[in-house]
Amino acid sequence: MGAIFKREFKSYFSTPIGYIVLAAFYFFLGLYFSLIYSYGAPDIESAIMAMSTVIVFTLPILTMRLMSEDRRQKVDQALLTAPVGLTSIVMGKFLAALAVFALGFAPTLIFEIIIIAYVSVNVLSYIYAILGMLLLGGTLIAIGMFISSLTESSVISAILTLVINILVLYMSSFASMINIEWIANVINKAAFITAFESFGENIFSVTDIVYFLSIIGVFLFLCVRSLEKRRWS
């Protein structure tokens, strides 16, 4: 797992992908933070929460090549014939993408320190917001990685992931368009954004943590199965 993690993490920065994604993150984080700050509210949580739109569009870039590129270049033959389990391969890649994602939110630490220097704030709410962001990011990465494992083309993978991310994240908006009440209710309950927003409201909800962790688990499992299935086809 360690070897795969190291390689994938490095490869983000030996290609422009890592830099592009991080640049987008830093730009929007800075923008949102300064906008909110200009209204006089030292509210870093809102800046982090507002990033959900940005990650919908940038995460597909991070996950598009994760699995598909190996297959296209036939490197998967080296991975799958090495004495490592499929789970380690999938976990290594997942954690590498998650690490780059987490790096994207590293500047918020500096923002937080600046704020603390001037006003007294609840550090816990910052931690919740970051935790929520990592869980949401992890979920979208797991979904994107699964989609990437289905195809050899990183372009198809990116587009499909983008579409699904948009659908998934704005599920509750779609729910409001549905007239049948119980369906709308079900969608609302299952919507990512509902679970995600609770982290921004300074609520520590075990349900929501478990909700995200289980979705991550399901998609990582599907990803392993998708690698396994290739051997049997």
Added chain:
Amino acid sequence: MINVTGLSKRYGTHLAVENVSFDIQKGEVIGFLGPNGAGKSTIMNILTGYLSMTQGSVKIDGFDIMEYPEEAKRRIGYLPEIPPLYIDMKVREYLNFIYDLKKVKFPKKPHIDEILKLVKIDNVQNRLIKNLSKGYRQRVGFAQALIGNPDVLILDEPTVGLDPKQIIEIRNLIARLGKNHTIILSSHILSEIQAVCKRVIIINRGQIVADDTAENLSNKLSSDRSLVARIVCTEKEMLEALQTVKGVNAVTSLGRKEDGSFDFLIEPVAGADIREAVFDRVVSRGRKLLSLSSNSASLEQVFLRLTEATDNDEARRMLGIEEAAAPAVDEATEAKEEEEA
């Protein structure tokens, strides 16, 4: 070292590998020979655990590849048809990655240094793989297979796309590694198999049609001892002259291959050695014999005759393999036919 029993692989309705069984002892170097699409790569992919089999079992050093994949894979170094390289990495960086991936126990730096020297890529170790030529990439792929010093090396067409000098280098390397490794090598280049492998397994349409030493195979198929003679003469005259040599069954002219001379294929009656008689006859006619060579089947011809046979049963008959030797195959074929019916 490697035990394969009743291996079959089905892709949808297409049977790519059908009831293949063989055993390879420790230290053997064997060649897989077959035309494109015969199933060589599929068999190798199954041996290394990249693909699963539909039926049968593969054991590497006693470890079943499906039940104990990590133990089995630890003993195998695999160079697939297309070397599995991350082209955005540097050579040394890539080999370090493979070293970590395979969880090798040897000290890292000396081990990788040794392999770099062995396959002669130490001069490009800090270059990006994407900037390397095909020959170098192939060697990096080779180095990748050697990391961890596995007992078994499985090499799928290791010299494809290389220039003649590189081919000889790789071939020498395989011969050297063959002294303390078990090697399976696939190729459709026959001279390569002949050069490094003692035992040859010929595969056609997913089945083994022959499993023997290279010499035995060509002997079995070339019971006739025809000669090819190149003589400075006129065609008609010499045809008549050779026809009457004692022990000659038939003479055919092969036409003019070199200016001023003709080539003749001379077939003796069974068991006769006619070389001296042919020489004497040519001299007695006052003609000059430029060359006289045996027409015994080279491995190449063996290969072509076996794989062009209308079906694999005919190929086995050519080799004199009794039907009883492969009853399992017949059963499988019958089962398949029943299924299709």
